[in-house]
Amino acid sequence: xxxxxxxxxxxxxxxxxxxxxxxxxxxxxxxxxxxxxxxxxxxxxxxxxxxxxxxxxxxxxxxxxxxxxxxxxxxxxxxxxxxxxxxxxxxxxxxxxxxxxxxxxxxxxxxxxxxxxxxxxxxxxxxxxxxxxxxxxxxxxxxxxxxxxxxxxxxxxxxxxxxxxxxxxxxxxxxxxxxxxxxxxxxxxxxxxxxxxxxxxxxxxxxxxxxxxxxxxxxxxxxxxxxxxxxxxxxxxxxxxxxxxxxxxxxxxxxxxxxxxxxxxxxxxxxxxxxxxxxxxxxxxxxxxxxxxxxxxxxxxxxxxxxxxxxxxxxxxxxxxxxxxxxxxxxxxxxxxxxxxxxxxxxxxxxxxxxxxxxxxxxxxxxxxxxxxxxxxxxxxxxxxxxxxxxxxxxxxxxxxxxxxx
Amino acid sequence: xxxxxxxxxxxxxxxxxxxxxxxxxxxxxxxxxxxxxxxxxxxxxxxxxxxxxxxxxxxxxxxxxxxxxxxxxxxxxxxxxxxxxxxxxxxxxxxxxxxxxxxxxxxxxxxxxxxxxxxxxxxxxxxxxxxxxxxxxxxxxxxxxxxxxxxxxxxxxxxxxxxxxxxxxxxxxxxxxxxxxxxxxxxxxxxxxxxxxxxxxxxxxxxxxxxxxxxxxxxxxxxxxxxxxxxxxxxxxxxxxxxxxxxxxxxxxxxxxxxxxxxxxxxxxxxxxxxxxxxxxxxxxxxxxxxxxxxxxxxxxxxxxxxxxxxxxxxxxxxxxxxxxxxxxxxxxxxxxxxxxxxxxxxxxxxxxxxxxxxxxxxxxxxxxxxxxxxxxxxxxxxxxxxxxxxxxxxxxxxxxxxxxxxxxxxxxxxxxxxxxxxxxxxxxxxxxxxxxxxxxxxxxxxxxxxxxxxxxxxxxxxxxxxxxxxxxxxxxxxxxxxxxxxxxxxxxxxxxxxxxxxxxxxxxxxxxxxxxxxxxxxxxxxxxxxxxxxxxxxxxxxxxxxxxxxxxxxxx
Numbered sequence: 028x029x030x031x032x033x034x035x036x037x038x039x040x041x042x043x044x045x046x047x048x049x050x051x052x053x054x055x056x057x058x059x060x061x062x063x064x065x066x067x068x069x070x071x072x073x074x075x076x077x078x079x080x081x082x083x084x085x086x087x088x089x090x091x092x093x094x095x096x097x098x099x100x101x102x103x104x105x106x107x108x109x110x111x112x113x114x115x116x117x118x119x120x121x122x123x124x125x126x127x128x129x130x131x132x133x134x135x136x137x138x139x140x141x142x143x144x145x146x147x148x149x150x151x152x153x154x155x156x157x158x159x160x161x162x163x164x165x166x167x168x169x170x171x172x173x174x175x176x177x178x179x180x181x182x183x184x185x186x187x188x189x190x191x192x193x194x195x196x197x198x199x200x201x202x203x204x205x206x207x208x209x210x211x212x213x214x215x216x217x218x219x220x221x222x223x224x225x226x227x228x229x230x231x232x233x234x235x236x237x238x239x240x241x242x243x244x245x246x247x248x249x250x251x252x253x254x255x256x257x258x259x260x261x262x263x264x265x266x267x268x269x270x271x272x273x274x275x276x277x278x279x280x281x282x283x284x285x286x287x288x289x290x291x292x293x294x295x296x297x298x299x300x301x302x303x304x305x306x307x308x309x310x311x312x313x314x315x316x317x318x319x320x321x322x323x324x325x326x327x328x329x330x331x332x333x334x335x336x337x338x339x340x341x342x343x344x345x346x347x348x349x350x351x352x353x354x355x356x357x358x359x360x361x362x363x364x365x366x367x368x369x370x371x372x373x374x375x376x377x378x379x380x381x382x383x384x385x386x387x388x389x390x391x392x393x394x395x396x397x398x399x400x401x402x403x404x405x406x407x408x409x410x411x412x413x414x415x416x417x418x419x420x421x422x423x424x425x426x427x428x429x430x431x432x433x
Numbered sequence: 434x435x436x437x438x439x440x441x442x443x444x445x446x447x448x449x450x451x452x453x454x455x456x457x458x459x460x461x462x463x464x465x466x467x468x469x470x471x472x473x474x475x476x477x478x479x480x481x482x483x484x485x486x487x488x489x490x491x492x493x494x495x496x497x498x499x500x501x502x503x504x505x506x507x508x509x510x511x512x513x514x515x516x517x518x519x520x521x522x523x524x525x526x527x528x529x530x531x532x533x534x535x536x537x538x539x540x541x542x543x544x545x546x547x548x549x550x551x552x553x554x555x556x557x558x559x560x561x562x563x564x565x566x567x568x569x570x571x572x573x574x575x576x577x578x579x580x581x582x583x584x585x586x587x588x589x590x591x592x593x594x595x596x597x598x599x600x601x602x603x604x605x606x607x608x609x610x611x612x613x614x615x616x617x618x619x620x621x622x623x624x625x626x627x628x629x630x631x632x633x634x635x636x637x638x639x640x641x642x643x644x645x646x647x648x649x650x651x652x653x654x655x656x657x658x659x660x661x662x663x664x665x666x667x668x669x670x671x672x673x674x675x676x677x678x679x680x681x682x683x684x685x686x687x688x689x690x691x692x693x694x695x696x697x698x699x700x701x702x703x704x705x706x707x708x709x710x711x712x713x714x715x716x717x718x719x720x721x722x723x724x725x726x727x728x729x730x731x732x733x734x735x736x737x738x739x740x741x742x743x744x745x746x747x748x749x750x751x752x753x754x755x756x757x758x759x760x761x762x763x764x765x766x767x768x769x770x771x772x773x774x775x776x777x778x779x780x781x782x783x784x785x786x787x788x789x790x791x792x793x794x795x796x797x798x799x800x801x802x803x804x805x806x807x808x809x810x811x812x813x814x815x816x817x818x819x820x821x822x823x824x825x826x827x828x829x830x831x832x833x834x835x836x837x838x839x840x841x842x843x844x845x846x847x848x849x850x851x852x853x854x855x856x857x858x859x860x861x862x863x864x865x866x867x868x869x870x871x872x873x874x875x876x877x878x879x880x881x882x883x884x885x886x887x888x889x890x891x892x893x894x895x896x897x898x899x900x901x902x903x904x905x906x907x908x909x910x911x912x913x914x915x916x917x918x919x920x921x922x923x924x925x926x927x928x929x930x931x932x933x934x935x936x937x938x939x940x941x942x943x944x945x946x947x948x949x950x951x952x953x954x955x956x957x958x959x960x961x962x963x964x965x966x967x968x969x970x971x972x973x974x975x976x977x978x979x980x981x982x983x984x985x986x987x988x989x990x
Binding site: 404 | 670671680964
């Protein structure tokens with residue numbers, strides 16, 4: 028094979044690889060971009076078709092002689108596209124033609140044209156078998172009786188530099204001048220008006236406590252499983268392993284009744300306490316501790332260190348990556364959980380809502396303002412994304428290894 | 434690790450006190466068995482009274498037995514004493530926390546916590562300041578030393594400010610004020626007494642006097658370290674799991690005492706009828722008793738058909754939808770993931786970036802994601818229909834054909850609603866599976882490919898001959914976890930669909946039906962039975978996959 032064609036083939040191969048990867052990356056990332064872009068829009072912009080990515084606002088301009096700013100539109104004037112301000116809309120215009128020659132049309136405001144013979148004694152003429160009213164239309168100083176062929180509504184557009192220059196165009200068919208503008212106040216509105224700030228703090232509180240509690244119990248448990256020999260250990264461990272595959276929905280009914288029994292329904296405690304004891308986390312910590320060289324520990328024991336000291340001073344400082352991984356896992360799980368909060372926290376008890384519940388309420392409450400809904404979704408989605416970016420290295424690697432070993 | 438060694442005589446004295454304490458403990462526990470029955474402590478139902486009495490009786494007997502063992506200087510006595518005191522200690526500590534309303538007080542913390550977060554941030558920043566030293570240990574010592582000191586002060590300062598901002602002082606005062614009632618004080622006393630007894634029993638002299646060996650310390654430490662986890666696990670996992678099984682045989686409604694109904698719940702779920710139809714559109718009421726059965730579906734063939742009716746048609750619709758969902762969502766997630774991971778496995782620059790991007794959907798909240806897709810699916814202004822329209826126009830002009838834009842209604846059409854959910858689920862789990870496959874790929878030894886290249890195998894031959902068989906364990910793991918997830922689909926449906934069961938029940942899933950039965954109609958016994966049926970279905974699917982994987986690996990091996 029000659030080297031040139033080999034190079035070409037490799038180039039094409041790499042190009043194909045990046046093409047496929049980029050395509051899937053776009054598929055993966057597009058909903059996030061859509062969410063972010065829409066969350067900065069004004070409501071009318073979100074309902075536009077065809078949809079556009081970047082948030083845009085209609086441009087308004089002050090014109091001398093008008094008290095309020097006027098919206099700008101692109102208007103076709105003498106074959107050129109110009110930016111004119113809309114001074115007056117809903118002007119009704121009629122197209123008139125003499126009954127003898129329906130093609131010789133002129134346009135006049137409906138308000139300026141009077142019926143022939145006055146309002147009291149209108150006259151009419153029969154055109155193509157239909158009776159039509161006659162109107163007095165002035166054309167170049169002459170009054171000619173004409174019939175109304177059609178009527179439309181137009182807007183009066185004026186040149187902002189020269190307000191005397193006016194053209195009349197259909198407003199709906201004119202393209203408004205828009206500029207890209209972001210509305211971060213959507214976020215403020217969601218946070219202040221829709222209970223999101225309380226939900227955000229509750230979620231943060233619940234997540235922090237679950238992460239800390241789960242780390243503590245699984246570090247101790249994992250250490251006991253990995254390093255301490257005691258009768259019953261292996262039985263309990265097998266028992267733990269067996270429950271890892273059991274889906275959470277199996278527990279939801281009895282756990283709910285347990286919460287009713289101890290009076291934790293509608294309480295944040297119900298979102299925290301049951302979740303700080305986990306078989307899976309304990310299993311992961313055990314798998315981690317078991318890889319540790321035993322000699323260091325034995326030396327420390329001979330020096331009179333207690334098991335607790337060994338754990339605190341030797342094992343935990345050396346396990347930061349494993350702990351970070353588990354903290355990230357737990358963080359995501361606690362932050363994103365929805366089913367259990369939905370069951371245990373009442374819809375009416377907004378004080379104890381977490382983000383996912385608040386989003387569920389927002390969905391119904393703000394169904395006509397997708398910008399606010401998606402701002403809420405962004406508030407729920409962005410913190411995990413940040414945690415993911417920070418802990419990405421540990422996290423992805425560990426998902427990979429747990430999948431292969433586990 | 435006590436500094437002062439005790440004399441033998443003193444040790445004997447302490448041991449005697451422990452024996453007396455064990456007897457006192459037994460007497461207290463026996464007295465405790467009476468309290469529920471004479472009305473000192475009230476319980477909601479009889480079985481709770483019986484349970485408490487039984488536990489206390491067992492504790493009393495065990496304590497007496499422990500005392501006997503202690504008098505014999507047997508180490509078993511020490512173990513029993515430690516176990517009983519520890520459990521009593523934990524129980525008292527929980528009662529203290531509960532009486533002081535610590536658990537319920539977390540709600541109040543939700544109100545003030547927001548104010549404290551910035552200061553907590555300061556403390557965290559202080560920690561990272563200190564961590565700088567860990568990462569750059571070779572810099573000269575004096576400035577880093579001061580950096581560590583500064584970090585310590587920042588952490589402390591930030592934490593104190595945090596506590597102040599969240600009103601910790603008032604919280605503590607409230608805790609103490611709530612504790613100042615007989616129940617609370619008794620529990621505090623219990624914590625002190627049991628704690629002191631534990632501490633005393635753990636002293637090395639006493640251990641020696643009771644013939645403790647080194648492995649005894651390991652046993653004690655092992656159970657001690659495992660205990661927080663194990664107790665929580667038993668209370669919040671194993672216990673409820675058994676209760677769930679029990680509830681599935683009752684008519685429990687969460688608030689009234691449940692009645693045993695035997696297999697009624699399961700019988701209702703599994704009560705189905707098949708009936709032959711003489712014409713494809715024959716009415717259901719002509720072939721089954723519609724007072725009991727509802728039509729779930731019918732299979733039409735020729736001029737006849739088969740009618741499938743069930744006593745609980747929603748369960749069977751849910752089962753059908755859930756299985757359909759899994760049948761599509763799992764391959765749609767796994768096959769692209771397998772292909773992508775092979776592409777990602779090329780040693781080109783930027784692969785880690787793509788890997789991270791693919792991973793993003795799987796970490797975002799399903800609720801948020803579903804809301805985003807809800808607008809993407811919007812039939813008039815959504816991007817998905819827009820892309821379809823643009824694509825069709827492009828295709829039509831390119832090939833000069835006239836394909837009609839389908840204008841899919843997505844979530845409001847019963848034929849596409851479930852498919853809309855499938856797409857979201859596949860989109861969300863694909864990246865996670867890609868990473869799993871990638872890890873599996875990286876474990877395949879490169880020599881295999883080299884040998885195949887020498888033998889003249891092309892890329893496809895390598896993929897079918899080496900990659901797929903070597904990936905079989907990963908594939909099994911990926912397919913089974915994705916299936917287990919898919920069988921529990923709930924959140925996407927709940928958020929995306931309005932109402933959640935979708936048009937004409939087209940998106941009712943098993944977990945959604947469980948939620949509706951258990952938490953909207955409060956038929957919790959029935960919901961438990963649904964949960965167990967779901968579990969059996971999931972278990973069966975996993976077992977089938979496991980068998981297939983084992984057979985194929987035997988075949989290849």
